[in-house]
Structures are given as structure tokens and as C-alpha cells.
Amino acid sequence: MSAARQLPLAFPFRAALGREDFLVGAANVAAVSAIDGWPEWPDGGLLLIGPTGSGKSHLVEVWRRRxxxxxxxxxxxxxxxxDGLDDVSAVAVEDCGAGVDERALFHLLNAAERRGVDVLLTARSxxxxxxxxxxxxxxxxxxxxxxxxxxxxxDLLAALIVKLFADRQIAIERGVVDYVLPRLERSFEAMQSFVDQADRLAMAEGKPVTRALAARVLAACRPLPVAETSPGEPATD
Incomplete structure (x- = not known):
């Protein structure tokens, strides 16, 4: 495959302390900077707000490891x-929002402030x-x-797919990435699972990861809507 047909990885990546590589883009650079600012948080706490799939849990893991x-x-x-604060200096509470036990959260925040425990909260709103x-x-x-x-x-999602395949020494073509992106859940977990299954299938069959192979992996995960498959798409490798 010629270099011109490969999708270049134009984003920097940060090692997430052995868990995964966390790609940094405009959507998350402020949050990454805030996490990097610990332990010099001026108020001993931080709230990360973002939709599902924005990477909140991954940054919590980066911070938890640190x-x-x-x-x-x-x-x-x-x-x-x-009582769970007796032997820790930091605590993370994920997916706060409507329905959270307000009294427990209030006691937690009060106790954390008294004891100098740093708090990281995540929420979707x-x-x-x-x-x-x-x-x-x-x-x-x-x-x-x-x-x-x-x-x-x-662009960030495309770079993530390329990086996940590159970690497995697989060069992926732009056409495959463009085909997969609109058909895959916009989350790290979904992309990681797709790359893992595509790699396993390609190795089992001794074939490269083509668009047709990707379509088979996606179909195994969930049926594709009819509108997503055009008559011109190949049915076999």
C-alpha cells in the first residue's frame, strides 16, 4: 500500500499509564490540561462535564493512576x-447528575474539604x-x-482508529476508516472492541483489514441499517 493511501496520524498521543493512548484534540485539550495541573488544583477539586464517549472515564483513570x-x-x-476517605488523599465520583444520592455526595465533599482530599467529579451536564x-x-x-x-x-476519531490499529502493527487505509466511522458508536470502548475483532478475524483468515472485512465485523456486532449499505459495496474480500 502506498503512503499516499494511508491516513496520517496527525494528533499527538499521551500514554495513559499503561491503559491506553489518549489522543489530544480540540475537544479535550482543556480537560487534559486541567488533569495535568493536579496536584496544584487551587480549590482541591475539579468537575469534568461532557457527553458519553467524550473521554471522561479515560481521564479519570489517568488521574486515578497518578x-x-x-x-x-x-x-x-x-x-x-x-469512611472511605480515611486512607486516601484523592477521590473520583463518576457520572454525577439527577438521581445522585445528594446527602452522601454532600457529606463526601464536606469531609474531603476538611481532610484535604482532592475530588474529581464527572457528569454529562x-x-x-x-x-x-x-x-x-x-x-x-x-x-x-x-x-x-x-x-x-x-478527525480525532479517525486518528484514534488509526492509532489502535497501528498499536497492532496494522496499516489501515483511509477508505476503511471512512467506512467504519459513521457506523460505529462514538466511544473509545466501541472502537477498541471493533479493532480487536477486526484484528482477530484478519489473523484467522490471513487477510488484510479491508472494507469488506470491516463490514462483516460491524454486522456481527449489530445489524447495519439498509441505508448504510450501498449496492456498490463488495460482499466479499
Whole structure:
């Protein structure tokens, strides 16, 4: 395959401490900078706001590995959550929003402030949309420095697919990437799963990752809408 037909990887990537390479683009550069600013957070806390698939969980993992933070799911905060701060200096609470145990979260934030424990929260919307009923909790949440993450754009998603294949020593053609992108969930997990399955199938059959092979992998994951498949697309490799 000629170099001209390959999709160049134009984005820098950051090693996520052995978990994955985190690609940095306009959609997440502010959040990455904020995470990199720890432990010099002026208020001892940070709120990451962004849609599903924007990379919040990946940055939490990067930060957790660095800080030793204890991680909680917002919808499963234990009643004795404050006891979980006895032996940690940082804590992360993921997917905050409507329905979160407000009292548990309020106690957690108060205890973290008293004990000098840094807090990282993630959510899909700003606290004003959570329908918080405890005024002091809402006030505290609004005081947290917040960074908004955007959904990754097409260029960043394309670079991510290329990087995931490159990690497996596979050069992928632009046409394959362009075919896969609109048919795949816009999340790291979905792309990682696709690349893994495509690699396994290509190795099993001794074939390169072509558009036809990619279509078979996608079809195995979920049926493709009829509108997504044109008459001119090949049915076999």
C-alpha cells in the first residue's frame, strides 16, 4: 500500500499509564490540561462535564493512576462513603447528575474539604441541570472549577482508529476508516472492541483489514441499517 493511501496520524498521543493512548484534540485539550495541573488544583477539586464517549472515564483513570484516588459511581455511593476517605488523599465520583444520592455526595465533599482530599467529579451536564434539592450542595458544586469536554470530532476519531490499529502493527487505509466511522458508536470502548475483532478475524483468515472485512465485523456486532449499505459495496474480500 502506498503512503499516499494511508491516513496520517496527525494528533499527538499521551500514554495513559499503561491503559491506553489518549489522543489530544480540540475537544479535550482543556480537560487534559486541567488533569495535568493536579496536584496544584487551587480549590482541591475539579468537575469534568461532557457527553458519553467524550473521554471522561479515560481521564479519570489517568488521574486515578497518578493520584491513587478511590473511585465511586455516583449512583452507588455507599452511606458510609466518608469512611472511605480515611486512607486516601484523592477521590473520583463518576457520572454525577439527577438521581445522585445528594446527602452522601454532600457529606463526601464536606469531609474531603476538611481532610484535604482532592475530588474529581464527572457528569454529562452542569450541576444546575441535576435538580439538586439541597441548596448548600448545589452551591458547593457550582464553586467547583469545571471543564467542558466536547464529543470527539471526525478527525480525532479517525486518528484514534488509526492509532489502535497501528498499536497492532496494522496499516489501515483511509477508505476503511471512512467506512467504519459513521457506523460505529462514538466511544473509545466501541472502537477498541471493533479493532480487536477486526484484528482477530484478519489473523484467522490471513487477510488484510479491508472494507469488506470491516463490514462483516460491524454486522456481527449489530445489524447495519439498509441505508448504510450501498449496492456498490463488495460482499466479499
Amino acid at each position: 493520584s491513587g484516588a478511590r473511585r465511586f459511581a455516583a449512583d452507588a455511593l455507599p452511606e458510609n462513603v466518608v 452542569a450541576p444546575g441541570f441535576w435538580r439538586v434539592t439541597i441548596p448548600d450542595l448545589l452551591s458547593r458544586l457550582r464553586r467547583l472549577p469545571a471543564v467542558v469536554m466536547q464529543a470527539p470530532d471526525e
